[in-house]
Amino acid sequence: MDELTAQEEIAFIKKVMQDSRKLVYADGKEFIYWGIIITVCLIYTYFTAGYHVTGSVNVVPLVWLFFIVLGGIGSAFFIKKRYKTARIKSLAGQVLEKIWLGNGIGMIMVAFVGGFSGAIHGVYISPLMSSFLGGSYYISGFIYGKKWVSYLAVFWWLGAAIMFIFPGLYVCLLMAAMIILLQIIPGIILYRDSKQEIAKSK
Amino acid sequence: MNEFDYQQLDEIIHSRIRLAIMAVLISVDEAEFTFLRDKINATDGNLSTHLKKLDEAGYIAVNKSFESRKPVSRYLITQKGRKAFEMYVEHLEKLIKK
Numbered sequence: 412m413d414e415l416t417a418q419e420e421i422a423f424i425k426k427v428m429q430d431s432r433k434l435v436y437a438d439g440k441e442f443i444y445w446g447i448i449i450t451v452c453l454i455y456t457y458f459t460a461g462y463h464v465t466g467s468v469n470v471v472p473l474v475w476l477f478f479i480v481l482g483g484i485g486s487a488f489f490i491k492k493r494y495k496t497a498r499i500k501s502l503a504g505q506v507l508e509k510i511w512l513g514n515g516i517g518m519i520m521v522a523f524v525g526g527f528s529g530a531i532h533g534v535y536i537s538p539l540m541s542s543f544l545g546g547s548y549y550i551s552g553f554i555y556g557k558k559w560v561s562y563l564a565v566f567w568w569l570g571a572a573i574m575f576i577f578p579g580l581y582v583c584l585l586m587a588a589m590i591i592l593l594q595i596i597p598g599i600i601l602y603r604d605s606k607q608e609i610a611k612s613k
Numbered sequence: 614m615n616e617f618d619y620q621q622l623d624e625i626i627h628s629r630i631r632l633a634i635m636a637v638l639i640s641v642d643e644a645e646f647t648f649l650r651d652k653i654n655a656t657d658g659n660l661s662t663h664l665k666k667l668d669e670a671g672y673i674a675v676n677k678s679f680e681s682r683k684p685v686s687r688y689l690i691t692q693k694g695r696k697a698f699e700m701y702v703e704h705l706e707k708l709i710k711k
Contacts, residue, residue, distance in 0.1 A: 417708040423629075424636045424702060431640035431652070496680055500642035 435503040437555050438605040441489050441511075442598025448482045450587045450595070453537075457583035460533075472527065479519065498609075507554050514547045537586040538574035541567050548593075560601075563593050625670045626701045630655055630663045635698045638673060638690040646686045664688065672697055 456471050458464040490508065497504070521539050525531035531539065545567030552561025570589045574582045626632055633653045637644060644652075650660050667673045672694030676687045690698070 417705045420632070421702070421705050421709065424632065424705075427633055427636035427652075428640045431637045434641065495678075498645040498648040500644075501640070502642070505642075 431499075431501070434499055434501050435507055435554055435556075437507075437557075437601050438493075439598035439601025441486060442594050442601065444485055444489070444598075445482055446590050446595035446598060448478050450590050452478050453583045453587040453590070457580060457587075460583070461580045472523070476523065479523075503554050507551060510550055510554075511547060514543050518543050532578075534578040534580075534582060535575065537582045538571040538578075541571035541574065541586065541589065544594075545571065555601075557601075560597065563597060566593055621704050623697050623701050623704075625666060625672060626697060628663070630659065631667055632701075634660075634663060634667060634688075635672065635690065635694065635701075638688060639695060639698055643676070643687045643689045646688070649688065667694070670694075670697075 452475055455465055455474060459466055459471055460468055494500070518540055521531060521543070522536050525539075526533055526536055545564040548567060549561050549564035552558060552563070567589070570585065574585060626635055630653060634649060637649060637652055646660070646664075649655075649664075650657060653660065655663075664673065664675075668675060670693075671691055673688050674691050676689070678685050678687075
């Protein structure tokens with residue numbers, strides 16, 4: 412083996428390793444799942460807090476708590492299933508999971524502890540969530556290797572700015588619309604892409 | 614003996630496909646057979662032969678299971694394989710620096 416071949420070999424190893432390290436299994440299922448849960452809760456909050464259509468305002472935090480716990484149980488199920496069936500398990504995938512888990516706990520702290528303690532007014536919870544989500548999308552897009560996911564962060568942050576500057580009950584509807592456009596639809600796209608990728612590999 | 618002896622290169626790893634398998638597996642925690650096949654661009658038979666060689670050398674391990682009644686094989690690098698791969702890269706680097 413001469414020097415040139417050794418250099419080529421090293422370059423080949425580096426390329427394969429770099430490509431593989433970036434790989435992460437993104438099926439978008441949790442985007443869709445959490446998106447539906449939060450959208451339902453936001454619409455419920457809008458009609459309850461604004462028009463008392465769906466019961467007492469005092470029940471709103473409990474309804475949120477119930478759905479967040481339900482969401483957490485569902486997420487644990489998704490993670491367990493993904494751990495069993497993913498085509499690869501990589502550090503990037505683990506990093507991604509930790510980012511979402513860390514940010515999710517942060518969001519729960521802000522919404523429930525901040526909200527219940529009175530430190531954060533309810534109307535500012537949505538813009539705070541939107542800010543957190545922007546950060547998570549920005550990093551996730553980079554790890555997925557999908558720039559368009561990172562670009563969604565701009566819209567989350569823009570939405571957060573609007574909701575901070577112009578607070579009001581309408582933020583529930585705006586946030587619900589943002590979740591449909593920036594989370595559920597992207598989740599469907601990621602799900603469709605992952606299905607196509609799996610079909611190609613069979 | 615020369616400063617660099619090519620015979621020091623691990624013959625098990627010193628094959629394009631096996632080197633690629635090792636490079637993929639050292640970068641991920643675990644990979645499915647079909648993923649390795651697509652990544653390395655090998656045929657099922659060819660990949661199986663090379664995986665068997667690496668498995669026999671104790672460089673990789675395999676977890677076999679059934680999903681929706683279909684057999685699924687997942688491969689991961691062993692400690693011995695990791696060490697052998699690092700040694701292999703070290704030898705290549707020595708050759709370049711020579």
